[in-house]
Amino acid sequence: MRDKIGEIERIAIEEIALASDADMLEKARVKYLGRKGLITELFKNMGSVSPGEKGEIGQLINSLKNTATKAFDEKARGLLGGRGTGAGKIDVTLPGIVHDVGHLHPISKTIEEISGVFISLGFKVVEGPEIENEHYNFEALNIPLEHPSRDAFDTFYLADKWLLRSHTSPVQARFMEKNKPPFAIVIPGKVYRPDATDASHSFMFHQVEGLVVGDNIRFSDLKGALTLFARQIFGEKTKMRFRPSFFPFTEPSAEVDISCILCSGKELRDAENAVHKCSLCGGKGWIEILGAGMVNPKVFKNVGYDPEKVTGFAFGMGVERIAILKYGIPDIRMFFENDIRFLRQF
């Protein structure tokens, strides 16, 4: 009897393991646990067991029944994979739980897009601290204490001469002090200005700075890089214009415009043939997008480079401005309000 119990257990477990679908498993279940099943038969044969062994044999058959039942249940769960509607089963026809999947903020996206253009030209991405000191935010960049140009880069002051950087240009000086030319870098990051908040001003915004230093870097290299950038971001037809300007850390300096992405400089007329001023460029046909220039020799001296040996160009642009133009966003504050209805659109 004991041998028989052992043998049935062995083949039952094997058969359960081999069952590859619910039908096979059900047949096996009937074969062992059904009303005329092999295990059920064992109970019926108890009559022929000697009284002295009844207790032990009974226990063996019971434990075989439990083992087999458990094995069948487990296998059934595995085979059904949650199908069916009985208690404990999962109804896969119920709607699933939809998880909120996030994505990049439009500003991060724009930073990645801008950096991407320059990365494809061989630039490396570098970052620097948002809490700066006067030396890097001003002096190293040739903005002396008493010079009126400091006004344009005014900022928030913290304790002990620390301040929030008002542009990403300080990272130019920090990077040059620690690295030797030639190199080409872009520097994305947050900057701060004590401006009253309105549709086009924010006390915090983002810039992407560019700096290329090496042997015989020319103004035409700056033009080439920026032209490629404008075409990739605003479309192949985009034109560029350089206007003379002033930044203490570049010489010569330029303000760079792109042809208006709304009117392309063409006259807009309504149904009555009356001329309308373009709402984006005000009829000028051009929109300013960034500041740029050749690195001022004084900046090279300040970081220990020999201005006779190296030249370079630098540029800096506001990320919000690029995103506002690219996506037609009417108000800079929308970037920072965290309104899901706005953010979802990007």
Ligand code: PHE
């Ligand atoms: N730092 C300047 C600004 O914030 C932009 C700039 C960067 C201009 C590099 C020239 C060269 O306005």
